Amino acid sequence: MEDPQWLAVDHYIAGHLLETDPVLEEALERAAAAGLPAINVSATQGKLLHLLARAHGSRRVLEIGTLGGYSAIWLGRAVGPAGRVLTIELEAAHAEVARANLERAGLTEVVEVRVGRALEVLPELQGDPFDLVFIDADKPSNPEYFAWAMRLTRPGALIVVDNVVRHGAIVDESNDDPGVVGTRRLLEAMAAERRISATAIQTVGTKGYDGFAVALVLEDDPTSS
Numbered sequence: 001m002e003d004p005q006w007l008a009v010d011h012y013i014a015g016h017l018l019e020t021d022p023v024l025e026e027a028l029e030r031a032a033a034a035g036l037p038a039i040n041v042s043a044t045q046g047k048l049l050h051l052l053a054r055a056h057g058s059r060r061v062l063e064i065g066t067l068g069g070y071s072a073i074w075l076g077r078a079v080g081p082a083g084r085v086l087t088i089e090l091e092a093a094h095a096e097v098a099r100a101n102l103e104r105a106g107l108t109e110v111v112e113v114r115v116g117r118a119l120e121v122l123p124e125l126q127g128d129p130f131d132l133v134f135i136d137a138d139k140p141s142n143p144e145y146f147a148w149a150m151r152l153t154r155p156g157a158l159i160v161v162d163n164v165v166r167h168g169a170i171v172d173e174s175n176d177d178p179g180v181v182g183t184r185r186l187l188e189a190m191a192a193e194r195r196i197s198a199t200a201i202q203t204v205g206t207k208g209y210d211g212f213a214v215a216l217v218l219e220d221d222p223t224s225s
């Protein structure tokens, strides 16, 4: 199903544009050794998240779905020493690996791993709104995560969602997998939400055929009451 050329091109791109990075490589090795599934974002995708957060000047980032902390390292490195990333993870064993990886990355002061069911943790979040939210956890809850992202961000914030294409399953009407249904509902909710402007991009590479949705939270519309 995967085209070998997708892998070759991803490796070519990474070889040219990404530095060799022992911290990130060891993070994946530690995750694999601990038996975590290899469903982290790819290196080229992690760098895209990093560049988006940097270009946007994000200082407060929320991530839903930590796994072994791979994407959290990319995001933690984007927010600067005074920035903060809060990342939520259901599985204590995943969070433990993530904390070890973040320590090795020198990001313990920047990235906080919160263990819990995201839908229970999100209502507890206090403080300043987030500048960027990365949604990458259980896909059936994607519509709820998007609703929370709208509540917890400021105008000008970015909301990025992983895995919105799923090998094209999104347009296969006979596919009623809860993750696919959740992601379809997410895209419908995005379409109906007037306070954002959004797109989604299909991707191929080491993670197969998938995609990201990206939404910009708009400034308050002065013409609406």
Ligand code: SAH
Pocket (backbone or CB within 6 Å): 039, 040, 041, 064, 065, 066, 067, 068, 069, 070, 071, 072, 088, 089, 090, 091, 094, 116, 117, 118, 119, 136, 137, 138
């Ligand atoms: N963002 C990570 C990958 C996350 S994989 C990276 O790219 O490196 C998805 C993670 O979401 C898994 O670790 C899984 O345990 C977690 N997860 C699943 N359901 C969750 C829930 N209800 N609340 C919080 N985390 C959840």
Ligand code: DHB
Pocket (backbone or CB within 6 Å): 039, 040, 041, 136, 137, 162, 163
């Ligand atoms: C799965 C989850 C992900 O977040 C991802 O990027 C790839 C696969 C999964 O649950 O299979």
Ligand code: MG
Pocket (backbone or CB within 6 Å): 039, 040, 041, 136, 162, 163
């Ligand atoms: Mg993902």
